[in-house]
Structure formats: C-alpha cells, structure tokens
Amino acid sequence: MTMTSEPTPAAKKKLGLKERYALMTRGLDWETTYQPMEKVFPYATYEGIKIHDWDAWQDPFRLTMDAYWKYQAEKEQKLYAIMDAFAQNNGHLGLTDARYLNSLKLFLTGVSPLEYMAHRGFAHVGRAMPGVGARVACQMQSLDELRHAQTQIHSMSNYNKLYDGFHSWRHMHDRVWYLSVPKSFFDDAITAGPFEFMIAIGFSFEYVLTNLLFVPFISGAAYNGDMGAMAFGFSAQSDESRHMTLGLEAIKFMLEQDPDNLPIVQRWIDKWFWRGYRVLTLVAMMLDYMLPKKVMSWKEAWEIYAEENGGALFADLARYGIRPPLGWQQACDDKEHLSHQAWSTFYQYQGAAPFHTWVPSPEDMAWEAEKYPNTFDQYYRPRFEYWAEQEAAGTRFNNATLPQLCQVCQIPMLFTEPGDPTRICYRESEYDGETYHTCSDGCQAIFDHEPEKYVQAWLPVHQIYQGHCFGPDADPTSPDFNPLLEVIKWYRMDVGTDNAPYEGSRDQENFQAWKAMQTKN
C-alpha cells in the first residue's frame, strides 16, 4: 500500500473551512496493490463515462462528516419537539378538513419509501465512486435520506392512531397498482450504474424536479394546519439545498471531465426528466384536487418551478452543450390537463386506492375553472358534474375493469395526444416478437433504448391476471371467488373503510365528531 497523502501536522490553530474540507475529503484512500483498482471499483467505467481527475470534484458546501453530525442532531431535536407538541395538543383537530389527510396518505405510501430507497441508492453509489470528495457527499446524502424516511414515518404515525389508510404503507408500496409508479421509477434508478443514478436522482430529481414535489406538499401542510408535516419539511430543507448542489456538481463534473460524456449525460437527462415528470402526476392532482385549502395550481407551480427555474438552469448548462430534455415542451403543454386526468382516474378506481376521493364541490370547480380557463369547463367539468349527479342518485361511478398500463411509467394509459386532449396517446413498440405499449413519446423512447430492461416490468394489471396478487387463503376455484376483492385484501386495504369515498367515510365522521367535542358541551 502506498499512502498518497502527506502525514497531517498536529493542528495547533483552528482550521479554516477550506483547509478542513481538504483534509477531510482528500488523500483518505490509496492505490491498492493486492487487487487492481478496477476490481475495487467494478462499476466505475462500464457506463462509458470517462473521469480523468477525481480531485477536480468540488463540494461548494465544504461540509465534513464531523460538522454534519452536529448540524443534523440540532435539527432533529427541534423537529421532535414540534412533533411531540403537535401530537400532545391534538394538533390534528386544527386541520382545515379531514380531506387533507389523503394527501399525506399519498405521500406516505408513494414518497416516504422512496426516501429509504434514496438512502440505499446513495450508499451504493458512494461506494462505487473512486473519488473521495464524491464519496463523502454521497455518504451524507445517504444519511439524510434515511433521516427523511424516519422523520416522515414518525410524523405521520400520529395520524395512524386516529385515521384510516395509514397502516400498511410499506406493504402497499410493493403491491398496489398506482404505487408501482414511484416504485418502478426508483427501482429503475438503483439498477442503473452509479453515474446514471447521479443524473437520475441527484440531478434530474433533486435538482430539476424536487421543488415541484416538496414545495406543494410542505406548503400544502402549512396552508392546512399540519404542523407535523410542515416541521419535517423545514427540517429537510437545508438537506435539500445540499442535495441540489450535489446533483449540479455531479453533472458539471461529468461534463467537464471528458467531451465524450456529453451524449450519454444528455440521454440520461432526457430519460430521467420524463420519468420524474410522470411520477409528479400524483403531485399535480394533490395540488389541484386533494388540498382543502389550496396553495397554487399545478399549472402555476409548473410555471414557477419548471418553466422559470428550469429554463434558467438549462440556459446555464447550454455552455456545456446540454439542451433542455426531450419532452420538456410536452410537459409544459400538458400542465393544462395533467391534474384533471389524474384525479378522474383515482375517483373512478376509488375501490382500489387506500385514500378517499370525492367530486370537487361547486366552489372547487369554480376554482379549477378560474385556474384553468382554457380547459376545465370544456373538457373536465362535464364529467365531474355527471359524476356528482350520479352520486346524488346513489349510483356513484366505480370503474371495476382493469386499465391498460404504460410499460415504462406504469401509469394507466390516461394521457392524451400532444395537442389533442380528446384522444388517448398510444405508442407501440415491437421487441423480440412481442408488442409493448407506452403512454407517450418519452416513455416509448426509454423503452426502445433498453427494451431488455423494461420487458421485466412488474405491471400490476398483468400480474393480477397472471394470478400473482391473491393472498394464501384465496381460493380461485370457489364458486363465489371475487378476484378484485381478493386483490384489495392482498393489498391489505380494509375493505369499505380505507378504500371508501370520502363522503360518508369514517375519517369524515370522526373528524366532525371530534371537532364538535372540542367546541360544544
């Protein structure tokens, strides 16, 4: 073994930030001689990314592990004090309405498990990176993500004592149809190489799209009286700015190291922008339909966080030869439709979702029409009003037939053709004698580039038809076998409570009764 660094002189005076960073992130490793370096870092080159000088990696925060522990411990103390106070003072009764809780159920089942996966992903990628600066930054992010998962679970566990649908989020994440959307997104990322993962999660998700996920949820919590969720949001905020910096540093580093990296990085940006954007479909409907007190529309959020901020980012990256992702324009055009199409889907598949849905009230529809003057009244109001009439007549529209899914994003094929909101967008690819269906040019391009990866997709609808989604006590040969009911049980949804419409739900009844106890005798 040959140590590559000089022995450190005994520190007499306090070190400056820059010196400290250099000492704590450089020269910590050595050139191995018993094993060749390619064997120690087996994933460092196969993706085609060329790195010549790992010491060129710069962390603008210059955070070192010793300082990291101190900062994080202080934040934890504050966070848990707020969460405890919220729980002890029955903070849930200060919510605007129990409908709000459904956005938390969506977050807990769909997003918190991804925080844990991000923890695993960054730990793995950190190990795979031959440069120490990058490795230390990945290690911190890995720990951050573990903390995010924990604090989210702790904060939402208070609601599990009182409300339906919070109990089996981890079990559901691996099984429920719409949760295969976020799950497959992350599984795709962690099964890629370390550099693709950095572009997928570090750059595309944490840098380009993260504000569209966290700002809506955390502002939604603030607007609707949820101190617990707000507190974990604020506690994560300083981590998020570090993650964004890491993502940006990663992409710049790759682009500066070798001109051959540009086309590879550009293709990853195209892919991961689109995959991340598809996952955000869930956020769009949360903003426009699930928050009782609304923060802003999806369209407004998209204009601020994607069109303005993202536009500036890609203008900045143009000097490296990077262009905005393919699919960017379509995403901008679809801002008029996304949330309405998504909420319509969950409304009709209420029976298979562990959170409550409802038809927007006349006041809410007025809000939609004001925010979406080009589309709501023309394309979406008629169906919601029809569904409201059906509910009033006691014949709520429940769709009991399973939908066709996109092979890549795994969302039901609900998206419409670019420029024509009256036609479903269908794309078909042939691979190895079989047909594969995708929802968009973006998903089709992803499939066509790596078909061998996506033929393995665990598509919930196909899995149900193949008989893989029933519990051990289900008996498909019995004459009264109800396959859909058995699937819901296998999901561990409490039938008739977790998956009931909001009107008449136990959440609604309890919240009203508890509020009344608080204010009356």
Added chain:
Amino acid sequence: MAVAAVKEYVGERKDVAANLPPGTQLTYVGWIDHLMFCAPFAFPLPSDMPFGAIVEAVLPEAFGAHPDFAKIDWSTVTWTKGRQPFTPDFSKSLADNGMKHKDSLTFSTPGLTGIKGSHS
C-alpha cells in the same frame, strides 16, 4: 441498444401469453371520445372466443355505465387494431381475426361524443 452492463444482460419477459391461463390472450380496448373511462381496458380473453362475444359479453360490463353505451348502433361502429383500420368478422375467433396477444383495439361510435359533447 443493449443495456450497459458489467456482464451479459438478459431480462425475463414478464408478460408472455404463456404466463396466462392456457389459451388466453390479452386484448386492450379503448372507446374513442369517451374519456370518462380514464384509460383503455385490459381483458384476458380466450383466443378461440368469437369476436362478437367482445361486443356482447365483455364491453357492456366494462363500458355500460356510460349513458352513450345504450345508444350505440353497432352496425356503424368502426374499429382499429394497432392504430390501423380493422374490420373484424364477428363470427370468427380472435385468433382467426388475426389478433395476437397484447393487441390494442379502439372503437368509434359515430354521433356519440361523450357527456355533453365533451369527449368524456
């Protein structure tokens, strides 16, 4: 393009017809101009089932909740398969109509454009 990998990469095809009960194929069906049904449906159907049975036995349960469904004049309906015009023979089986596993059909119902003409 192949998947970048450190060794030979082979993916398991999860949705081959052989994974369904014997003699079954998946068929997807969407109803044009009726987006109240958020997406096309996926049906596991016997390959030897006559095409007419789709219209008589499969679609009513799936699409019947729409007020337009009862108004359909099936003699005027036009079909596509894989986005191409398709003229099914109702008396022949799916297989004999040239339909294979995971084919995607749409049908259009002239004159019917959804709730209040909104394509819903």
